[in-house]
Amino acid sequence: AHKSMRLKDYDVGPFIGLVVTIVCGTVLFSVQLREYYWNSYTIADSVYGSVSYLLTGFHGMHVVVGTIWLMVSLVRLWRGEFSSQRHFGFEACIWYWHFVDVVWVALWCLVYVWFGGWLYMWWFKMWDGDVY
Numbered sequence: 001a002h003k004s005m006r007l008k009d010y011d012v013g014p015f016i017g018l019v020v021t022i023v024c025g026t027v028l029f030s031v032q033l034r035e036y037y038w039n040s041y042t043i044a045d046s047v048y049g050s051v052s053y054l055l056t057g058f059h060g061m062h063v064v065v066g067t068i069w070l071m072v073s074l075v076r077l078w079r080g081e082f083s084s085q086r087h088f089g090f091e092a093c094i095w096y097w098h099f100v101d102v103v104w105v106a107l108w109c110l111v112y113v114w115f116g117g118w119l120y121m122w123w124f125k126m127w128d129g130d131v132y
Contacts, residue, residue, distance in 0.1 A: 001013060001014040001015075001016070001017025001018050001021070001090075004017065005077075005082060005084060005087055005090065006084055007084070008083075008084045010077070010080075010082075014077055014082075015074070015077065015078075018070055018073060018074045018077065019074070021070055021097070022067055022070045022071060022074065025063055025064075025066060025067035025070065026067060028063055029060055029063050029064060029067070032056060032060045032063075033060075035056075036053075051111070052111050055107050055110070055111055056107065056111060059100070059103060059104060059107055062100050062103070063100060066093070066096055066097050066100055069093045069096065070093060070097075072089075073089060073090045073093050076089065076090075077090070
């Protein structure tokens, strides 16, 4: 969407890019809600549950804010408020989404890979349960 806008293609490219990104943000949040519903633990079960819900919940909140921001950018694009040189609001939205993406990679590694089982179980077996 950004590249199309910089190339002065205001007809198709930015609209398709924004709509696809809005759909992806909505799907990600829906999957997170589904995960919360089907989790075998709650926020009150353990430290892992508390930290997991806190971190993924804050991330989900940022996904919702970013999706709303994308929707506002789509409306502004539709109304012709962006040009190839003047679209800082859209660029700020892109920067925000890149931040949310990087945070998600770190959260996934921390919550799902390390504490969620794979690496944690390997580490636990390596030390035969005697961490200290």
